[in-house]
Structures are given as C-alpha cells and as structure tokens.
Amino acid sequence: MCRTDQDPEGEPDVEGLDAAFTSLLEDSVEELYEQAPCGYLSTMMDGTIAKINTTLLDWLGRTREQVVGRLRFTDLLTVGGKLYHETHFAPTLQMQGEISGVALEIKAADGQRIPVLVTSTVKTSQVGEPMLIRTTVFDARQRRSYEKELLRSRRVAEEARRQAEADRDRLQEALAVLQQSLLPAQLPEIPGMEAATYYHTASPDLLGGDFYDLFPAGADRWAFFLGDVCGKGPQAAAVTSLARYTLRAAALHDPDPVHALTTLNTVLHERYTSGDPRFCTVVFGILHLSEDRVGVDLASGGHPAALIQRAGGGTDYLPTPGGMLVGALPHPHFSAARTELFPGDTLLLYTDGLTEARTGPARELYGEEALRAFAAGRPAAGPRALVDGLTDLIAGFGDGLDDDTALLALGMPAPLPTPRRAGPE
Structure with missing residues (x-):
C-alpha cells in the first residue's frame, strides 16, 4: 500500500509532495539533457560555447572545462566544415533565424x-534581440555507413546491369550468327527466274525455327523448300x-x-521417337525450267498453302489439302500439287507468323484472306517487289507480330515491253 506523509490533523502534505515532484522533474530534465542520444x-x-551536454563531450573526447568558454562552435568543425559554416551556415542562420x-x-x-547533422535556432529576447544560438547535433556515422553501403550496392547493381547487358549483346550476336548459319547466305541465281526472301526474328534472344533453301x-x-x-x-x-540437310x-x-x-x-x-517429340511443317517443291514457262x-x-500472283490478274492459293505434320507420325500423308508459272507470275511461300499476326486495336488475326487480298491489290511486278511490299506490311504489325516469319518468292520476270517504232511522217 502506498503511504503519504500527513500533518498532525491527518491531512496529506501536498506542498511537500509538489516540492519533491518538482525536484525529481528538474533532475529528470537535466539528466535527459546531459545523456540525450x-x-x-x-x-x-559570436559562437563561443556557453553550454554543452555530456553526450557531445563524449563524442569529442573532451572535458567540459576544455570546451565551455574556451572554444567556439567552428573550432569543433573540420576545415571544410568551417568554410561551409562561414559561407552558408552562419549567413542563413542570421537571415532566417534557424x-x-x-x-x-x-x-x-x-x-x-x-x-553529423546539425540544426541550429537563434533564441531572442522579448524585444526580438538575438541572445544565443541553440544547436542540436545528430550522429550520422550509421547513416554515413548506410549511405556508403547503399552507394556500394548501387555500384554493384549498376556493374551487374552493365555486365548483363554486355552478356546479352554477346549472346544476341552469337545467336544472330548461328541463325544465319541455318539459312543460305544468299540465294543462287536461276537462269530466267527471279527469287527473293525475307526473314523476321521475333526475339533476338531466341533461335527461330523457320527455314528455307533454294x-x-x-x-x-x-x-x-520453306x-x-x-x-x-x-x-x-x-x-x-x-x-535442311536431310x-x-x-x-x-x-x-x-x-x-x-x-x-x-x-x-x-x-x-x-523417344523423349521430347519434334516435328515441323514444310513445303517442298521442284522447278522444271523451260523457255516460256516453269x-x-x-x-x-501441314504447311500453309502457297500463294500465286498471276501476271494476267488474279491471285489465289494452290490447294494442298490433307498434308500432315512432318515427324509427328510414322506413316503420314503428304499432299502434292502441280502448277505452272508464266512470265510475270510469282509463287509465294510463307510461314504462319505472317498470317497469325495480330492487327488493329482488337488484335484480330491477320489471316490468309487478308494476305490474298494484299497480294491481289498489288501490281504483278515480280518476287522482289512482292517481298518488299510484305516486308513493309510486317513492319507495320509492330508487337502484333510475335512469331518468326519467313518468306520465299519465286517467279519469271515479265517480258520487257517492245519499244514502238516510229513510222514515216
């Protein structure tokens, strides 16, 4: 049970309690000042130190007698700190008061x-005259260590990022070289014919699976084949x-x-046949050359049907229904077809990256009918012109083209127009 002093008449000694509490409070305030963190x-x-707490004295490794009345605040600073105090700290404090x-x-x-981190405030008299400067000093050693570690971590992260980018560039370069090795360096020249190709890699970080040859x-x-x-x-x-080699x-x-x-x-x-199954779609063909046709x-x-653009007008697919995937079954059925190309005709082979591209705000499938309409709307100017037009089309798909795309166009050049001979006047 808590007991309190009482006067002879039994009443508590309130004044004694107040005095004891006030003394205890004063002691606590003084202790808080001296031992503050x-x-x-x-x-x-003028900067002369009039009062300093024990915490700061311990940081400085000095006694109160060595500091109070003997040193100025700037005497505690390094050379760089003194210069900054004179050029920035003191003028700002004088103008703003803090x-x-x-x-x-x-x-x-x-x-x-x-x-350290320093905060100073000017204490003024009742009439506004500056009397003294109160300063709080926070130990920033842990913060400095944290900042150094943060900077080190950022440098390490930046170096790792640069290294990753360099590694990715080297990987992409190696993949590009390997990708080119899987395709013919250039198409051979066929007497009386023209050939054109285009290859789009959807990702520079992955080898594509489209291929062609002539x-x-x-x-x-x-x-x-393609x-x-x-x-x-x-x-x-x-x-x-x-x-390819098979x-x-x-x-x-x-x-x-x-x-x-x-x-x-x-x-x-x-x-x-065992483990990871692998298969492909392929169109394979033979060209039989003659003087006026091929x-x-x-x-x-299992490959999308070839498209034929005719010089005399009309563009349509060469049907090859029922052809099965190559490598998926031991005894598949492959669909054969035959046609002839005349001067100005172009045979186009393509992979499904083109027809399965997504277009427009609704990201609709481009589709085979759109491809046929595109070719039909262009003049029959030969394989190179058709592939160039499709290259521009593919570039317009942007991120809607998310698969590799290969094109191979073959055709006979259209005959040059016979120059008109001027008649007699």
Whole structure:
C-alpha cells in the first residue's frame, strides 16, 4: 500500500509532495539533457560555447572545462566544415533565424572525423534581440555507413546491369550468327527466274525455327523448300539444321517432293521417337525450267498453302489439302500439287507468323484472306517487289507480330515491253 506523509490533523502534505515532484522533474530534465542520444550545445552570438551536454563531450573526447568558454562552435568543425559554416551556415542562420539538417563533420580530440547533422535556432529576447544560438547535433556515422553501403550496392547493381547487358549483346550476336548459319547466305541465281526472301526474328534472344533453301537438283531442275519447326531455341535449331540437310540430300537422291518429305519424316520420327517429340511443317517443291514457262511440282506437310500472283490478274492459293505434320507420325500423308508459272507470275511461300499476326486495336488475326487480298491489290511486278511490299506490311504489325516469319518468292520476270517504232511522217 502506498503511504503519504500527513500533518498532525491527518491531512496529506501536498506542498511537500509538489516540492519533491518538482525536484525529481528538474533532475529528470537535466539528466535527459546531459545523456540525450544527440548532442546539445548553446553558444553566444559570436559562437563561443556557453553550454554543452555530456553526450557531445563524449563524442569529442573532451572535458567540459576544455570546451565551455574556451572554444567556439567552428573550432569543433573540420576545415571544410568551417568554410561551409562561414559561407552558408552562419549567413542563413542570421537571415532566417534557424537552419536544419545540415551535414557537417566535427573533429574529435584524437583527430577522428565524425559525420553529423546539425540544426541550429537563434533564441531572442522579448524585444526580438538575438541572445544565443541553440544547436542540436545528430550522429550520422550509421547513416554515413548506410549511405556508403547503399552507394556500394548501387555500384554493384549498376556493374551487374552493365555486365548483363554486355552478356546479352554477346549472346544476341552469337545467336544472330548461328541463325544465319541455318539459312543460305544468299540465294543462287536461276537462269530466267527471279527469287527473293525475307526473314523476321521475333526475339533476338531466341533461335527461330523457320527455314528455307533454294538449290540445283539436276539438269534444268531446281529444288526449294520453306518450313517451320515447332518450338524455339537450341532444340528447334537442331531440328532446323537436320531438316535442311536431310531435304537437300533427299532431293539429290530422288527429286519427287512427296519422297523428300517422307524421307524427312522418317529421319525426324526415328531421331525424336523417344523423349521430347519434334516435328515441323514444310513445303517442298521442284522447278522444271523451260523457255516460256516453269513447271512446279510441290508437296506440303501441314504447311500453309502457297500463294500465286498471276501476271494476267488474279491471285489465289494452290490447294494442298490433307498434308500432315512432318515427324509427328510414322506413316503420314503428304499432299502434292502441280502448277505452272508464266512470265510475270510469282509463287509465294510463307510461314504462319505472317498470317497469325495480330492487327488493329482488337488484335484480330491477320489471316490468309487478308494476305490474298494484299497480294491481289498489288501490281504483278515480280518476287522482289512482292517481298518488299510484305516486308513493309510486317513492319507495320509492330508487337502484333510475335512469331518468326519467313518468306520465299519465286517467279519469271515479265517480258520487257517492245519499244514502238516510229513510222514515216
């Protein structure tokens, strides 16, 4: 039970309690000032230190007798701090009456430099005359350490970012070189014909699976193919390489398009029959050259139908219905077709990255009908002109084109117009 002193008549000694509490409160205030977690000092207007707390004295490694009345505030600062105090701190304090959060360094007795944050306020008399300056000093050593660590972390992160960007550039360069190695460096020249290609890589960080080729297959015969391997990356690149060389070898052994696709199917199915299955879509064809036309025999293994732009007007697909994926089944069916190209006609092969591009605000599928209409709306000016037009179209898709796209166009140049001969006047 709590007891209180009472007077003889039994009443509590209130005045004694007030005096004891006031004394205790004064002791607490003084202790708080001296042992505060920050430094306190008061200076005369000329900077002479009039009062300083124990906390700041401990930081400085000095006694009160060494400081009070003997040193000025600027004597506690480093050379740089003194210059800043004279040029900025003191003038601002004189004009505004206060300044806060200024980063300075104080100098301990042993020469140690202590980073601090300083806030000062001018105390004035009742008539507004400045009397003294009260200053609070916060230890910024932990903050300085944190800032240094933060800067170090930022430097490390920046260096890691630069290294990652350099690594990515090197990777993209290596992938670009490897991608080019999976395609012919340039198309051969076919007597009496024109050929044009275009290849768009959807991502510079991944190897694409689209491929094409054009090469001689005997007297007055040229083989061509265009395909799309399922997937991307190194695995797709391996299938691409295998498909290219298999089709080349098959064409030299037997130029029949269905036979070439059957051979490729056998190789892929046996190679990838266990584990991760791999397959592709391919159009393979043979060009039979003659003086006034080119015969085309082709077969399709699950690939989009070839498009023919006729010189005399009209553009349509060459149907190859029922052709199955190459490599997916042991005994698939491949669809064959035949046509002829005359001067000014162009045969276009493409991968589904073109027709499956997304267009417009609604990101609608571009589709085969839009491709046919695009080709029909252009003059029949040959393979190069058609591929150039499609290249501009593809560039306009922007991020709507999210798959690799390959184009291969073949055709006979249109005959040059016969110059008119001037008649007699």
